[in-house]
Each structure stands twice: as C-alpha cells, then as structure tokens.
Amino acid sequence: MPERQELLLVRHGQSTANARGVWQGQMEFPLSEEGQRQAALAGRALSGTDYDAIYSSPLARAFQTAEIIARESGFAGEVVPVRGLIERHGGVLEGHTWAAQEERDPEFARKFLSLPEEERWVFAGAETDEEVMARFEAAMDEIRARHPEGSRVVIVSHGGSMRAFLRDRFGTGVLPGTHRAANASITRIAWGRNGTGPELLELASTEHLTGQSGPDTTRVE
Secondary structure, eight states: OOSSEEEEEEEOOOBHHHHHTBOOTTSOOOBOHHHHHHHHHHHHHTTTOOOSEEEEOSSHHHHHHHHHHHHHHTOOSOEEEOGGGSOOOOGGGTTOBHHHHHHHOHHHHHHHHHSOHHHHHHHTTOOOHHHHHHHHHHHHHHHHHTSOTTOEEEEEEOHHHHHHHHHHHHOTTSSOTTEEEOTTOEEEEEEOGGGOOOEEEEEEEOHHHHSOOSBOEEEOO
16 A cells, blocks of 8 residues: 555535535435435445545434445445534524525525625624634544554545535635535545645546546535
C-alpha cells in the first residue's frame, strides 16, 4: 500500500427527503429504494479496494449507506459512528421544500436569496461554515489519527458538510455556486508522508453509478 494516507469521502445515497426535495439538515430520514441501490453500487465499486475502516455520520441515511457499502464491499469490520460528520443544522429550512418556504414566507425567501451564502445561514438560524468546520475538521483529524500512513479509510457523510470541508481545503472553485456532490458519489483525498497535503485526487465521481467518469453534482435542496 502506498505511504500516503487516503480518505474516500462518500455522500449518502438518496433519502426519502432527497426524493421529495425536502431540506433535511439534521432531521432523520431513511434511504429511498433508489438510495439503497446507489449505496449498493458504491459498495460494489469499493469491493476491490483494500480499506482499513469505515466511519459514518450517525444520521440514518448516512449510517445505512455505510452499512450497505460495508456489506457489498465485503468489509468484515463494524461501521463506526462519528457525531462530527453529521449534516449542517438547517435552522428554519429543515423539513421543508423550497417551494413550501416561498409559499409560507415569501419575504423570508426573497431576503434569503439576496444574501451572500454565509449570511444566509445566519439569517436562517442554520450552522455557519465556521461552525460546521469546527466539528467536521475535528472529526476528520480524529479519524486520521487512528490510522497510520499508508492506510485507506472510507467516510460516509453529507452533501453540505462535505462541501464546506472541500471548499475550505481546496478553494471555492470546488463545488461552486449551490452545487453539492451527488448522492453516493466518491471523493478521494490523500495526505503524504508526515501529513503533507492534502491532495484532491478525485471529486464527486459517479462512474460507479452511471458508467461515465468525471464529477457529478446536484443542486442544494
């Protein structure tokens, strides 16, 4: 195995809320049938990958994805839940579609869209990027510290939290605008000897889902 330490970031498969366009945040929703299929395909794509551990957000849609990946890839260990990997708390956005938000409070919707992204989160009572990063970075550091150089680890998380992390580490050109990594996409990151890096090796790949290489993203819901 190479000396660099590699993390495979997987966004959870489609949830029942994703399918309806509902902003989930930290609310609990299970995988849809499509999400279960996506998770199985991600697991099969990793079946030839020698990875050392699999960690997940404890929210059901992520943890279920991780369990399916472990099963389909033939991983014999347990999925380890890590609280810091959960999705951004969405404030008043949680539990509603955007259409419902506009209908119930059009002035809020107008003001929200007029603000820069970071100010939007404050206005909606949601976690800011700084707050998301404080716990997500700590979780990533904790996971990396458990494994030596040359290890490979799978981490299942959420579109919003992953986006904040990737843009913080690799710049705002990563997942620009309102884009997130697609459901069940795989992003590969590597750290070199003595923790140098990280290096973005692959961004939001859905080749295992579509048969086409390259990144695929989805709009924020």
